Amino acid sequence: xxxxxxxxxxxxxxxxxxxxxxxxxxxxxxxxxxxxxxxxxxxxxxxxxxxxxxxxxxxxxxxxxxxxxxxxxxxxxxxxxxxxxxxxxxxxxxxxxxxxxxxxxxxxxxxxxxxxxxxxxxxxxxxxxxxxxxxxxxxxxxxxxxxxxxxxxxxxxxxxxxxxxxxxxxxxxxxxxxxxxxxxxxxxxxxxxxxxxxxxxxxxxxxxxxxxxxxxxxxxxxxxxxxxxxxxxxxxxxxxxxxxxxxxxxxxxxxxxxxxxxxxxxxxxxxxxxxxxxxxxxxxxxxxxxxxxxxxxxxxxxxxxxxxxxxxxxxxxxxxxxxxxxxxxxxxxxxxxxxxxxxxxxxxxxxxxxxxxxxxxxxxxxxxxxxxxxxxxxxxxxxxxxxxxxxxxxxxxxxxxxxxxxxxxxxxxxxxxxxxxxxxxxxxxxxxxxxxxxxxxxxxxxxxxxxxxxxxxxx
RNA sequence: GGCUGAAUGGCAGAAUGGCUAUGCAGCGGCCUGCAAAGCCGUGGAUGUCGGUUCGAUUCCGGCUUCAGCCUCCA
Numbered sequence: 001x002x003x004x005x006x007x008x009x010x011x012x013x014x015x016x017x018x019x020x021x022x023x024x025x026x027x028x029x030x031x032x033x034x035x036x037x038x039x040x041x042x043x044x045x046x047x048x049x050x051x052x053x054x055x056x057x058x059x060x061x062x063x064x065x066x067x068x069x070x071x072x073x074x075x076x077x078x079x080x081x082x083x084x085x086x087x088x089x090x091x092x093x094x095x096x097x098x099x100x101x102x103x104x105x106x107x108x109x110x111x112x113x114x115x116x117x118x119x120x121x122x123x124x125x126x127x128x129x130x131x132x133x134x135x136x137x138x139x140x141x142x143x144x145x146x147x148x149x150x151x152x153x154x155x156x157x158x159x160x161x162x163x164x165x166x167x168x169x170x171x172x173x174x175x176x177x178x179x180x181x182x183x184x185x186x187x188x189x190x191x192x193x194x195x196x197x198x199x200x201x202x203x204x205x206x207x208x209x210x211x212x213x214x215x216x217x218x219x220x221x222x223x224x225x226x227x228x229x230x231x232x233x234x235x236x237x238x239x240x241x242x243x244x245x246x247x248x249x250x251x252x253x254x255x256x257x258x259x260x261x262x263x264x265x266x267x268x269x270x271x272x273x274x275x276x277x278x279x280x281x282x283x284x285x286x287x288x289x290x291x292x293x294x295x296x297x298x299x300x301x302x303x304x305x306x307x308x309x310x311x312x313x314x315x316x317x318x319x320x321x322x323x324x325x326x327x328x329x330x331x332x333x334x335x336x337x338x339x340x341x342x343x344x345x346x347x348x349x350x351x352x353x354x355x356x357x358x359x360x361x362x363x364x365x366x367x368x369x370x371x372x373x374x375x376x377x378x379x380x381x382x383x384x385x386x387x388x389x390x391x392x393x394x395x396x397x398x399x400x401x402x403x404x405x406x407x408x409x410x411x412x413x414x415x416x417x418x419x420x421x422x423x424x425x426x427x428x429x430x431x432x433x434x435x436x437x438x439x440x441x442x443x444x445x446x447x448x449x450x451x452x453x454x455x456x457x458x459x
Numbered sequence: 460g461g462c463u464g465a466a467u468g469g470c471a472g473a474a475u476g477g478c479u480a481u482g483c484a485g486c487g488g489c490c491u492g493c494a495a496a497g498c499c500g501u502g503g504a505u506g507u508c509g510g511u512u513c514g515a516u517u518c519c520g521g522c523u524u525c526a527g528c529c530u531c532c533a
Contacts, residue, residue: 010463028533036533043533073531156528162461163529205531227533231463234532257533258464264525268532295482296472301465301526307483311471315482321496345473353473357481367497430492437494448495455496 002057002347004223005299007231007254008155012349015253017222023054023061026213026251028226028234029111031068032092033077036099037274038289038304039227039260039267045290046257046298047225048105049391053346056390064216065108066209067093069115070202075191085192099277102286104392110216114208118194121203121211125183125196127245137174140186142198144206146179149240155254156232181237183207206237210245213238219246225255229266257298267304275304285404287393288313294352294391315360316393317402317457319384322363324398325452326370326381333379338362342387352391359388371451402457409443418447418454 002015017023027047030040051063068074069089078085100107114121125142128134133149136142146152146160153159163179182204187193193200203211213224219242226235235254242250260267267274280289283306292312296302338358345354362384369377388394403411421436437447444459 030533031531039533041533046533071531157462158529159461228464228527229532232528233530259527259533261526266527266532270530270532299464300472303471305471308471311483315471318482318496324496351473353481357473360481364498370497425492428492434493446495448497449491450496457496 003349004253004255005349006252007256008251010157013253017059018220018252021059023059023223024217024221025051025061025063025223025225026209026217026221027063027065027108027224028209028230029065029067030092030096031071031073032089032096033071033074034092034269035276035278036096037260037267037269037276038280039274040096041099041103041277041289042257042260042293042298042302043225043227044100044105045103045293045392048103049294049298049352050225050255050350051106052392053350053390057343057347062110062217063108064110064112064213066212067096067111067113068205068208069093069113070192071114071205095278099281102281103277103290104287104395106392112212112216114203114212117208117212117215118196118203120215121207122196124211124214124241124245125198125207128183128241131244131247133240133244134183135176136198137176139174140199140201141174141182142184143175143180144183144237144240144244145176146181146240147177149244151243152240153236155236155239158232158236181206181233183241206234207241209234210238210241210250214242214246214250219248219250221251223253223255224251225257228256228258229268231256258296258301260302260304262304264303280309284309284313285401287396287401288316291316291356291393294393295356297353298350315356319359319363319388319394320398320401321457322366323381323384323394324402324455326366326378332382332386336383338383339387342390346390355387355391359384359394362387404458409440409445414440414445414456418456421447422454 003012004015005012025047027043029043030036036044047063047065051061054061067089070085074085074089077083078088081088097107125134128144133145134142135145153163160179184196184198184201184207185204186199186201191202193202213221224235224238231254239250262273262275265271265273277289288309289312292309293302295312295315338361342355342358345351345358348354362380366377366380366384369380385394417436417440421433424430424432424436440447440456441459445456446459448455448457
């Protein structure tokens with residue numbers, strides 16, 4: 001039985017899809033005017049984990065994650081760069097895909113782009129006009145009349161009156177109500193624009209998600225996800241738009257992941273305290289970043305620091321060390337205690353920290369058995385890889401992870417030095433053998449003398 | 460000011476009305492030429508004040524502190 005925390009009700013709920021065995025999920029993706037930072041990585045990894053897990057337990061999942069490729073910041077950045085807007089977005093879409101691939105994030109089934117969904121956007125705005133939720137102001141912009149939508153605030157727990165009381169936005173004169181938000185923006189000269197019944201312009205931010213999600217998944221679907229910061233106003237507005245246009249319930253389960261923090265402060269573009277994914281990947285293998293993200297529950301804050309990434313690397317090293325020398329192709333054991341517990345914790349709102357703890361217990365068992373009952377160790381290793389796959393972890397070869405790309409010393413050089421050292425050891429020339437070991441250590445290579453000979457790994 | 464959420468051992472991070480989280484770090488031992496890895500053992504925690512209870516870190520209330528949203532943000 002799968003339970004999921006629903007932001008709409010603030011409770012863990014038993015998950016029931018609208019269509020048996022089929023899950024339709026939409027996640028708000030990136031605005032592509034810059035490189036992805038760790039906060040974006042968290043969204044990608046978390047919903048990738050969720051998708052993998054849902055598929056692993058037998059659901060057919062249609063996963064949609066949009067790309068926002070038209071918005072104020074993109075236009076502004078293109079001007080700053082003196083770059084064609086489409087060229088700019090194409091560059092960062094490619095960079096995003098590279099980052100996602102590195103992190104083991106599978107591509108969504110659909111990746112709709114705002115600029116390719118203009119027809120759907122216009123259609124839904126027309127529907128909003130028809131239902132009395134939209135109006136065109138004197139300046140030509142089209143707005144959503146928030147006070148027409150009865151349930152406004154149901155996701156974020158905000159009340160319209162309180163929002164008004166706390167109003168501190170500069171009021172756009174054209175709006176009937178300060179809370180109204182734009183559906184269609186009239187184009188200024190030089191700005192990218194599309195034809196519409198309301199003149200040349202471009203879509204507001206919120207409407208694209210309503211248009212793309214319902215277009216890809218239907219008016220009413222199962223899961224809508226994104227970062228916590230989108231809960232208000234973005235997702236609140238999406239509900240108002242979608243339900244206002246279709247007259248149907250929009251989404252059953254809202255899933256929001258927590259923020260990444262730096263020194264107890266939200267990592268964000270506006271604060272400028274962000275680390276891009278590619279920056280982090282210069283210092284750490286991508287799987288370490290993925291592990292780091294999954295080592296906290298998706299709704300908890302995640303504190304970014306080198307120390308925490310170092311710990312993640314050590315933890316992952318322990319798992320890979322347990323798998324070392326054991327083939328992954330062995331037959332899986334029958335259903336067992338570990339697997340049952342793994343599913344139990346994962347089905348409790350995707351508790352990946354608990355799931356990882358179970359993987360460590362497996363690693364421990366493997367280590368205990370490997371010298372006494374190799375066959376059993378082999379089976380447990382198969383189980384470990386099988387369960388880790390549901391999290392998108394431990395999918396590479398142990399040696400690959402432990403030895404990695406050897407910068408500086410080549411594998412051949414290292415092997416050569418190991419041979420020299422072993423010759424010295426045979427001659428009981430400890431001074432020389434220790435010297436060679438220290439020399440390798442200075443290059444970041446650790447030697448381990450085992451029963452089957454000497455192995456090495458990177459620190 | 461309004462609304463969310465959080466406070467767990469040296470660090471990270473789960474869980475639970477009474478019972479081992481887990482990883483890293485520490486300590487003792489085994490293994491090793493010495494190490495490393497691994498194994499065995501071990502110390503150490505629930506912000507604060509009340510309440511409910513036989514018993515609360517866990518439930519309820521107050522307080523303090525922190526983060527977030529209320530403006531673009533994953």
